[in-house]
Amino acid sequence: MNRLPQSRLILSLFSLAIASCATQEPDNAFVSDADSVPMASNADTSTLIPIIDYKERFLPVIARNGMVVGPEQLAAEVGAQILRQGGNAIDAAVATGFALAVTYPRAGNLAGGGFMLIHLADDDRETLIDYRETAPAAASRDMFLDNEGNLDKQREYFSLQSAGVPGTVAGMLYALEKYGTLTREQALAPAIALARDGIPVSYSLFFEISASAQNLRKNPAAKRQFFQPDGSAYAVGDIWRQADLAWTLSEISEEGINGFYGGEVAQLITTEMESGGGLITAQDLADYRVVERQPVRGTYKDFEIVSTPPPSSGGVHIVQMLNILEGYDLQAMGHNSAAYVHHLTESMKLAYADRSLYLADPDFVDVPVTQLVDKAYAEQQRQRIDSNVATPSVDIAPGQLLGNESTETTHYSVADRFGNVVSNTYTLNFSFGSNIVVPGTGMLLNNEMADFASSPGSANAFGLVQGEANKIEPGKRPLSSMSPTIVFRAGEPWLATGSPGGSVIISTVLQTTLNAMVFDMNIATAAAEPRMHHQWMPDVLKMEEGFSLDTVRLLQAMGQNVDMASRTTGRTNSIMLDEGWLYGSSDTRRPGGWVAGY
Numbered sequence: 001m002n003r004l005p006q007s008r009l010i011l012s013l014f015s016l017a018i019a020s021c022a023t024q025e026p027d028n029a030f031v032s033d034a035d036s037v038p039m040a041s042n043a044d045t046s047t048l049i050p051i052i053d054y055k056e057r058f059l060p061v062i063a064r065n066g067m068v069v070g071p072e073q074l075a076a077e078v079g080a081q082i083l084r085q086g087g088n089a090i091d092a093a094v095a096t097g098f099a100l101a102v103t104y105p106r107a108g109n110l111a112g113g114g115f116m117l118i119h120l121a122d123d124d125r126e127t128l129i130d131y132r133e134t135a136p137a138a139a140s141r142d143m144f145l146d147n148e149g150n151l152d153k154q155r156e157y158f159s160l161q162s163a164g165v166p167g168t169v170a171g172m173l174y175a176l177e178k179y180g181t182l183t184r185e186q187a188l189a190p191a192i193a194l195a196r197d198g199i200p201v202s203y204s205l206f207f208e209i210s211a212s213a214q215n216l217r218k219n220p221a222a223k224r225q226f227f228q229p230d231g232s233a234y235a236v237g238d239i240w241r242q243a244d245l246a247w248t249l250s251e252i253s254e255e256g257i258n259g260f261y262g263g264e265v266a267q268l269i270t271t272e273m274e275s276g277g278g279l280i281t282a283q284d285l286a287d288y289r290v291v292e293r294q295p296v297r298g299t300y301k302d303f304e305i306v307s308t309p310p311p312s313s314g315g316v317h318i319v320q321m322l323n324i325l326e327g328y329d330l331q332a333m334g335h336n337s338a339a340y341v342h343h344l345t346e347s348m349k350l351a352y353a354d355r356s357l358y359l360a361d362p363d364f365v366d367v368p369v370t371q372l373v374d375k376a377y378a379e380q381q382r383q384r385i386d387s388n389v390a391t392p393s394v395d396i397a398p399g400q401l402l403g404n405e406s407t408e409t410t411h412y413s414v415a416d417r418f419g420n421v422v423s424n425t426y427t428l429n430f431s432f433g434s435n436i437v438v439p440g441t442g443m444l445l446n447n448e449m450a451d452f453a454s455s456p457g458s459a460n461a462f463g464l465v466q467g468e469a470n471k472i473e474p475g476k477r478p479l480s481s482m483s484p485t486i487v488f489r490a491g492e493p494w495l496a497t498g499s500p501g502g503s504v505i506i507s508t509v510l511q512t513t514l515n516a517m518v519f520d521m522n523i524a525t526a527a528a529e530p531r532m533h534h535q536w537m538p539d540v541l542k543m544e545e546g547f548s549l550d551t552v553r554l555l556q557a558m559g560q561n562v563d564m565a566s567r568t569t570g571r572t573n574s575i576m577l578d579e580g581w582l583y584g585s586s587d588t589r590r591p592g593g594w595v596a597g598y
């Protein structure tokens with residue numbers, strides 16, 4: 001593989017940023033690169049693009065060679081440009097990850113963590129890069145409890161103690177060095193250019209910063225980072241430059257891992273920690289390690305599901321629920337019928353109950369993954385489901401085995417022309433993490449410590465009951481729901497997907513894959529269909545707008561506690577790979593998502 005001349009890359013990405021600035025297209029996920037679709041005038045388009053059959057209300061973007069689907073346009077185009085210039089999917093995923101730290105600050109990050117699932121075409125294998133944050137050495141089980149034993153939520157969510165030792169930079173550099181083809185400098189150049197030269201404030205960015213303005217303004221460094229020198233907000237169309245972040249990215253580009261976990265950036269992090277009771281030390285940063293893990297695997301009929309293992313709960317529970325649901329004729333029930341939603345709901349109650357007891361960092365706790373994804377266990381679990389009556393959550397204890405999370409995380413999917421596929425989810429936890437910027441770095445700190453069971457047995461910020469297994473311990477990774485997933489059909493990667501949303505990530509990915517596998521929906525339709533969510537506790541079935549009232553009434557008659565959710569559920573960024581074509585869809589539930597293909 002040719003290595004890209006850095007100057008050419010920077011130049012073309014700079015032109016790209018300018019072009020995007022000049023055209024200012026509306027936020028619209030359904031924009032295709034028309035040049036990528038060979039449409040000879042006498043071509044039989046039904047064989048060229050089988051998905052266009054005039055029956056679909058939602059269509060994906062189509063490309064032939066490479067694609068990046070993500071939450072923000074400039075960063076997705078950074079990845080696509082790298083693919084065009086000969087980079088592979090891992091190169092594109094890493095460059096996109098660094099670029100999102102600049103262009104999508106609510107969840108794109110340097111000082112957060114996540115999971116990257118990779119399908120390597122040449123080796124025909126999958127691997128999972130776990131770059132989840134870890135608890136600092138000085139962290140302890142009850143660190144967020146006050147003298148009366150009550151949880152101090154302000155300290156848990158919005159203080160320097162909220163931050164776990166960041167994993168993103170280590171994870172991105174590890175992926176690049178082991179599986180990419182670009183140099184570090186090439187992969188970081190686009191992000192540096194975007195931070196240094198500035199990006200036009202899009203409607204989405206304006207909206208995201210405005211929504212968190214009150215919290216961001218409380219932290220002086222965040223106020224300097226996200227607002228004008230006089231404290232006023234940047235307007236849509238203004239150019240927003242992030243000189244400090246450009247410097248931090250340059251340190252990483254020049255020094256590699258040491259440019260973040262040692263040297264001046266590390267010093268700025270520890271100085272900030274020392275200024276306000278934070279726990280992360282220079283030793284914690286130096287000790288941070290990426291873990292490469294075997295993904296979780298399962299099957300659903302003829303499909304193979306490859307997903308994220310502990311310390312995420314996502315892959316285990318997606319496979320567990322698919323195992324349970326495989327025993328029903330979902331197609332006959334009808335998509336989003338009351339019977340279908342009821343069976344999904346009951347499966348979710350069982351899986352999320354197990355989550356509360358069994359799931360945690362596997363390097364600290366013996367997580368019974370094999371038993372949880374066992375088909376025989378699913379058979380046993382299925383016996384607990386009454387097809388006509390809802391089982392109250394209080395009557396569901398976590399299963400006897402045979403033998404806090406956030407709405408702001410982000411997912412992107414990448415496919416290249418060599419057959420490699422990347423499904424990556426990473427996060428700061430809350431929107432803008434702890435809302436604390438490390439002075440001099442332009443970088444937000446995560447508040448991932450809130451994903452531990454800070455008060456074991458009680459619910460976290462998102463209502464998920466957290467067990468003793470997920471208690472805070474030094475060096476431990478907090479339990480996650482992030483679920484980057486790749487579904488295989490006939491041994492080939494067929495669908496890469498994932499979502500933000502804390503607890504709803506798991507149910508969102510489940511429904512997206514079922515929509516495609518069982519109901520044969522194209523990926524745009526699979527994303528657009530209304531979704532539901534149940535997480536065992538509280539015993540509430542959240543349903544998005546779009547379900548019929550008849551369905552809701554039938555579910556209520558079965559005993560389901562329906563809540564027509566005031567919020568939407570998840571936000572997928574997916575690629576379907578079929579017959580040599582790439583079909584991309586960025587969920588329209590949030591603005592600004594982008595499919596960049598060629």
Ligand code: GLY
Pocket residue numbers: 404405406409427428429430448451479480481482502503
């Ligand atoms: N912080 C969200 C998650 O890890 O699931």
